[in-house]
Amino acid sequence: MPKQYDVIIIGGASAGLSAALYTSRQNLKTLVVTKDIGGQALLTDSIQNYPGYQNIGGFELLTKFQEQAMLYGTEFLYDEVQSISRAQGGFTVKSYSQENTAEVIILAFGKTPRDLGVAGENELKGKGVSYCAVCDGPLFKSKKVTVVGNGDNAIEAASYLSSLVSNLYIVQSTEKIRGDEETVNSLKSMKNVEFINGSTVDRILGENSVTGVELKTKDGKNSLETDAVFIEMGYIARTDLVKDLVELNKIGEVVVDKFCATTQEGIFACGDVTDTPYKQVVISAGQGAIAALSAYNYIQRKKGRPTSKTDWKSVHIQKEEKSDFKLSRS
Missing domain, CATH: 3.50.50.60 (FAD/NAD(P)-binding domain)
Known part of the structure; x- marks a missing residue:
């Protein structure tokens, strides 16, 4: 029996985790489906341009992202999405192990840099x-x-x-x-x-x-x-999954507006998978917040409720223990 969520986020890097934090804080039942956590940020051991941190490793920074999202109730499914299809009242997301439904989908699976495919490349990633x-x-x-x-x-x-x-x-x-x-x-x-x-x-x-x-x-x-x-061989936007659902540009990026909305009602996108320029962790995180607030307002409008443009509220966390999870580098 499919499990019902308010929001399913596909992708577990800075955009997806930021979106998860914001949707969860808005009390939306949120699931992140991702093969692993971190994305391209894991390729570097030193990030020096993320505000608030003079120098922090990608692994450490994305760990903090995930921990914070989980404190507000975000659920994680470590799996690969096989298909997204329209369903009554929303969408069905099929992965290898599960089938879940949601009112809103947020695409945040980023882009993959093209490898050279030569000896020494994998062994020295993040080491030069x-x-x-x-x-x-x-x-x-x-x-x-x-x-x-x-x-x-x-x-x-x-x-x-x-x-x-x-x-x-x-x-x-x-x-x-x-x-x-x-x-x-x-x-x-x-x-x-x-x-x-x-x-x-x-x-x-x-x-x-x-x-x-x-x-x-x-x-x-x-x-x-x-x-x-x-x-610098360019990037691959692995958007075959959604090519029949949303508009893509000529290089396969998801076309979004200033609210991170796609051409498909109920599907938002953020981060490197979009046609937004300047692929940076901080930009992806900001876009994740925009996509999340837009998703929240979309659901509110469907239910005839007031919308919101900000998230200044203080949310009480019942249990502030560190969640039991593992951040995969694979």
């Missing part, structure tokens, strides 16, 4: 291998850094890093430099920037941290000393 120049670039100030990728994603990342690092290597597999022409010309004029075209990264070197990369060219292989590798 990064997928976010804005997030992790300041950690490598005055060091040697390599950006890998063709096109604008890589060039934008390189432009940001160029003023921070001592040496910047841009590795592209194409013979001709690809990317925004004006930005490329600006990078070419910098003494600390070197383009390495017609090359691919064959292996990332290092044990406890990145020490270099092995490059493959048409003439053979050679090594390049570097302290970090920023993989």
Whole structure:
């Protein structure tokens, strides 16, 4: 027998957990369905641009997010959603282990960075291998850094890093430099920037941290000393699950308005899965709050009750013990 919720949130990173905190505080019965907790934030051991924390690891920060949501009654199901379909009065969400229903769905499953798929990449994630120049670039100030990728994603990342690092290597597999022409010309004029075209990264070197990369060219292989590798191959929005329910843009992101509402009544979206620019933990968390308050108001309007634009209330927590849960890094 399906269990009925007010809100089901799909995704357990900063957007989903922030949304869960807000819906639970509004006394909405909330379920978060996610394979694991943390998302891309787990790829870094040092977040220095989240307000209130001078320096905090992604694992620690997202643990705090989850703990706070659970204090207000959020439930968690560690599973993968197989389908979302319309049902009487709302939606049915089927995962591998359960089937649940809700009046409102919040999509918060983020985007997945494209991997290089080379030796050393998985082992050194968070130890010099990064997928976010804005997030992790300041950690490598005055060091040697390599950006890998063709096109604008890589060039934008390189432009940001160029003023921070001592040496910047841009590795592209194409013979001709690809990317925004004006930005490329600006990078070419910098003494600390070197383009390495017609090359691919064959292996990332290092044990406890990145020490270099092995490059493959048409003439053979050679090594390049570097302290970090920023993989800028773009992101994959795994939105096949909802392509028949909501509008997607040309790169598969969910289109939302300023209230985080999608084109499907009763479905909201927040975080990196949306077409909102600037993929950052703090932005995703803020969007999660917007989506949650919008979901609350949607339910209130359906029931003919007053809506709300804020959440300033003090909610008494009956039991403030630390909940028994495990935060998975997998």
